[in-house]
Amino acid sequence: MKRNTFQRTLITEAIHYLNHPCADDVYAYVSKSHPSISKATVYRNLAKLADDGHILRIRVPNGADHFDYQIHKHYHFHCDECHQLFDIEIPYNEHFNKINPVDGFIINNHSLTFNGICDKCHPSNNKGKKK
Amino acid sequence: MKRNTFQRTLITEAIHYLNHPCADDVYAYVSKSHPSISKATVYRNLAKLADDGHILRIRVPNGADHFDYQIHKHYHFHCDECHQLFDIEIPYNEHFNKINPVDGFIINNHSLTFNGICDKCHPSNNKGKKK
DNA sequence: ATTTATGCAAATCATTTGCACATAG
DNA sequence: CTATGTGCAAATGATTTGCATAAAT
Numbered sequence A, B: 001m002k003r004n005t006f007q008r009t010l011i012t013e014a015i016h017y018l019n020h021p022c023a024d025d026v027y028a029y030v031s032k033s034h035p036s037i038s039k040a041t042v043y044r045n046l047a048k049l050a051d052d053g054h055i056l057r058i059r060v061p062n063g064a065d066h067f068d069y070q071i072h073k074h075y076h077f078h079c080d081e082c083h084q085l086f087d088i089e090i091p092y093n094e095h096f097n098k099i100n101p102v103d104g105f106i107i108n109n110h111s112l113t114f115n116g117i118c119d120k121c122h123p124s125n126n127k128g129k130k131k
Numbered sequence C: 001a002t003t004t005a006t007g008c009a010a011a012t013c014a015t016t017t018g019c020a021c022a023t024a025g
Numbered sequence D: 001c002t003a004t005g006t007g008c009a010a011a012t013g014a015t016t017t018g019c020a021t022a023a024a025t
Helices: A006-017 A023-033 A038-052 A092-097 B004-019 B023-035 B038-049 B094-099
Strands: A057-060 A065-067 A074-080 A083-088 A106-117 B054-059 B066-068 B075-079 B087-088 B106-117
Touching: A006 A023, A006 A038, A023 A038, A038 A057, A038 A065, A092 A106, A092 B106, A106 B094, B004 B023, B004 B038, B023 B038, B038 B066, B075 B094, B094 B106
Parallel strands: A074 A106, B075 B106
Antiparallel strands: A057 A065, A074 A083, A106 B106, B054 B066, B075 B087
């Protein structure tokens, strides 16, 4: 049975406030209002929230996991330069989970991640890099 | 300029002999014939071979990178139980790299990885787990 | 003879875990 | 009260890196 701790509340708020944060982003944000929080607590709570389906864990091939309060499955773009994640507006393809590529294999899920350079990091963008 | 070392040859052979090995698999295999090889050498050579396009680096969301001598882009299935990788027989969708989901973003690549349980690890398989 | 590669150990990065203490219910 | 959560530090796993030595060209 779970309890509502101060830190769990702050972590949940951080995920809503930040855009696809990774554990470190959450830690940095929560630390501002509650400096004594430990990273272990952030990791433990993110794991619990994700396990309970309250948030979505996004595994990025290469790089830290990111988290999203939007729990419906969707795809992401990972900027190879600033490592920010962005939502991709193509619908989640449920059909992919129904293909039977090899006999006897059970597909539980799939992950489709695009990578490249975001507009802020592209050289042609002379407004300077974000972050 | 690169040189042909004994260890680079062994590492290249290992990737051809093994099925989608990760760095550790390669290390274990090469160690059998050349026990003095170091893991750093394995990592350095895998990185170089991948950078030079001789092998393909497969980033698995969660879990170690795997390598493939088949350099044409294709998709994989990752068994959540035994962590083995298997080829998926659906064609690489070059079109995915041409979509323009957000203005100004440059997509260089995409990765589509399926995950679930392979036939060997499925509970209904009473032949026992492989590995 | 240079320059690249190797082996080793230490360093990094993301994440997890053991443990004693704190606290929500 | 008592189970769950927290903070800290140490542990883990994958990978990288600094450095002195070895080997390829």
